[in-house]
Amino acid sequence: MASTPLSLTILTLTPFLFLFLHSNAQTAPAPAPSGPVNLTGILDKNGQFTTFIRLLTETQVASQIANQINSSTEGLTVFAPTDNAFRTLAAGALNGLSDQKKVQLILYHVLPKYYTLANFETVSNPVRTQAAGNDGPFGLNFTAQGNQVNVTSGVVETQINNALRQQFPLAVYQVEKVLLPEELFGTKSPTSAPAPEKTPAETPKNKDSKAAEPSPSDNNDSGPRKTSVGLGLVVGLGLVCMGALS
Template structure:
């Protein structure tokens, strides 16, 4: 049988297209670690701190787990849950590092960004981890703000190239910044948190509305989710906001919060109508949460906004950024759709030829002119000239006959 290179190329291209368009199944770090009981404590705190949901939502990631016996030092400090969240987020690398890659690091060292850095809570570069290949099978890990190597690679636990890698390290990474005491959500300055992370315009507007700000602050302890429009978005909206009455301004601001804690994973599983801080009755000032894959949208009757990031996620408080100002139907009317252009008038059907005979015998449509054909106006002129010259000839003949009769 002869080898057909064209057929082989087509087959390869088809296979590549199939692989690229086939959807991938999301990984579940909790279920993966459930197969390894020696990591049960680490797995438990991934769930309690809501880091598991964030890990599952990412496509390329490495989780550095620690055995239960090596978690005692961390737990003995009785740290608040949000501080434990910061420490464990330092163990989630935003890149794929399987066992093979760890032993083939270019120039022997690598600087890996972590989930701690991605949250925006890490001061400066404290959310990065140094990885060092010491050769002879030894690979070390240390936080950037740690003067010594904190932990060493033990083994690969589970790998899904090049998507998810779960590796075991010898102990918890040490970081003064990640371990620093953090205030509980109830002690946090809500507007200060938003101002520092790209939502200053919304935060300043909220600060100037005492009733709206009180509604937000009163709900933090019981659970609060805030949807904060980014600075450029809310800045463009300010002229319309200033045209609202004081009560309408309060309602619009309160429309950007819901009185319950909803993590990203909870929003994805709890699609449907959500009451807001502005809700004052049935079907008033609510919106619909809907997810499409990894994207989560908030749908009002006027706009559909997408969640673009997470500023804070520390139960019972979570603050998200959104790409549009949420507009309730109670305050705004939907814009009328632009009318479609009127259709062009239909062409009149061809007329029947007077000389035509038989069924369906219509006058032939005009045919394209040949290159040597003359314009129709010239043809008409020629016909007119012919008629004029013929008339002159008849008149001349008649005059000759009349003169002949008169002659003697």
């Protein structure tokens, strides 16, 4: 019988407890939806990609990437060269590019798929990039040894260092060299030296004319022979005349 008042108390308080919990559930703020992924914001936060950000903006590749990130089911992967990587380029390497080639250079740093660092250990080379030319997409090659992953363009090779972001739909990796596509920066084959001019071959006419010319030795030999023959004739005639007179 002593438990009866306790039971009545619990039954009396239950509706109030339910209303209290329900009220708190309605007033609790819902988690804020995640906003669109901002590539330039990620780069700007790290503070050493000002040149890459400027090129992304000037070429409008930043806007293209923003649209793809938020609409693609494959995601994207971006290799971000540091400011120091751009400073190590040869003088005039960027200024000498046309606007179209600058776009190709920046798109060469973008893969049309999301890759983790572990994915690069098993990819089939070459891996297609967003850059393309008359012969099709430009490619990159990846090699892995242990936990180290290297990327090569055929002109430069560098290690993939820091993962600035590795969460679908966007992966951003820091690189210490600008990835120069071979299609734009490949070494040209040296110009072959002109062949030496050939001297004109001797014609049969020239050969015959040379053969017909008397050699100096022939001229020198004929002089004494002719003199000795003439002298013999004179002596012979003299002897004949002396015989006739006697």
